[in-house]
Amino acid sequence: MKDLVVAVYDGVVLLDVAGPVQILHGSQGYRIRHASVDGRPVRTDVGVALGVDLALGQIEGQIDTLLVPGYAPPDGDRPGEAFLDLLRGLGARARRVASVCTGALLLAEAGLLDGRRATTHWAACADLASQFPEVTVESDAIFVRDGPVVTAAGVTAGIDLALALVEEDHGPDLARAVAKYMVVFLQRPGGQSQFSVRGAVPSTRHAALRGLLDAVAAEPAGEHTLAAMAAQAAVSERHLTRLFRREVGCTPGQYVERIRVEAAQALLETSADSVATIARRCGLGSDETMRRTFLKVVGTTPTTYRRRFRTSLPPTSHKEAL
Incomplete structure (x- = not known):
């Protein structure tokens, strides 16, 4: 004992x-x-x-x-x-x-x-x-x-x-x-990313960074390269990376990726769109790119995620259960 x-x-x-x-x-x-x-x-x-x-x-x-x-x-x-x-x-x-x-x-x-x-x-x-x-x-x-x-x-x-x-x-x-x-x-199966709440933008006291975080969350499919975000925040790319690590706990690229995945999660739960369509709408490119990103960030595939979270009701047939 x-x-x-x-x-x-x-x-x-x-x-x-x-x-x-x-x-x-x-x-x-x-x-x-x-x-x-x-x-x-x-x-x-x-x-x-x-x-x-x-x-x-x-x-x-x-x-x-x-x-x-x-x-x-x-x-x-x-x-x-x-x-x-x-x-x-x-x-x-x-x-x-x-x-x-x-x-x-x-x-x-x-x-x-x-x-x-x-x-x-x-x-x-x-x-x-x-x-x-x-x-x-x-x-x-x-x-x-x-x-x-x-x-x-x-x-x-x-x-x-x-x-x-x-x-x-x-x-x-x-x-x-x-x-x-x-x-x-x-x-x-999977990590805790699959259970996070969509749209949860981290708080920050840095005004320019806050605006940038909101802009990415509002338009996940937008052009959010490091250079574009640094220009929008009027800081250098190196300084922006330091700000993200200090205020958000990740790199700018990781934040954009997370927001895009969360947007895709919401659509997989509520939309009948194909995985390829959702990938384009959320800035994840192709269905294959979205699949690789989901495996890395969420720990499961988009199809498995949709099946797991689309409804809490039990499958109505043996085929559905498979």
């Missing part, structure tokens, strides 16, 4: 806690304790009270795993400095530290992600990259392991993370059995 502590606080996302704990409990391989700053129950983001076992300061000695769930992005209730101070101390004593969703930003604030690769909810990746430049953000990953630290993407990605921990600690057979019982993927 491995000792696992879940650090909770007022405003913690209920599913960030419940998803991983259900998986870990189902494996029967962990002693799970919930701990808050003062040892009192906490209120989750949906108002459900969550009982705890002890105060974070009462935890003695080494622990195997410290799990830090997140708050609702982008501006849900966040724990205060007392929580972060305790997190720093516990993180140093844990064999392994894991986070779910925006819990990664709490790890970063506590200095536990310095010099490491990490991920978080797609809606918070830009914030993680801009606020903590010492962290290398992998925005499409479902979860990222860097040494003793594991970070997961948003909400249900905590289930993927927990299954990975079970597999690491107790072997693939047990992880597969737990996944089967819980009716979830042992390893889900």
Whole structure:
């Protein structure tokens, strides 16, 4: 039995806690304790009270795993400095530290992600990259392991993370059995880009950059080369690239590509147009170019994406299911 502590606080996302704990409990391989700053129950983001076992300061000695769930992005209730101070101390004593969703930003604030690769909810990746430049953000990953630290993407990605921990600690057979019982993927297809919300333009205090971001989002198929965007923003190409990396967390080309893919995702969900037509409408060129771009950015093909997200209804025939 491995000792696992879940650090909770007022405003913690209920599913960030419940998803991983259900998986870990189902494996029967962990002693799970919930701990808050003062040892009192906490209120989750949906108002459900969550009982705890002890105060974070009462935890003695080494622990195997410290799990830090997140708050609702982008501006849900966040724990205060007392929580972060305790997190720093516990993180140093844990064999392994894991986070779910925006819990990664709490790890970063506590200095536990310095010099490491990490991920978080797609809606918070830009914030993680801009606020903590010492962290290398992998925005499409479902979860990222860097040494003793594991970070997961948003909400249900905590289930993927927990299954990975079970597999690491107790072997693939047990992880597969737990996944089967819980009716979830042992390893889900694609990355978290396929779940992002269309039109989510990053915030920036730089007026010229903000106008540029809006212009790309408004017309994905427009001419958005590095030279054209630098001219529109009245800055050099090198300076524009620095601005994008600092304010948006990616290069200008990566941003344009992401916006075009998101525009194509929206059309695949709502339009009967062919993949080739959607590719042209969104600035992705041909259907083959769109296919390659989707595989790189979303982790699946346009056709598979359309089948997965066009409707939530079950297939009406065997042919449709195939």
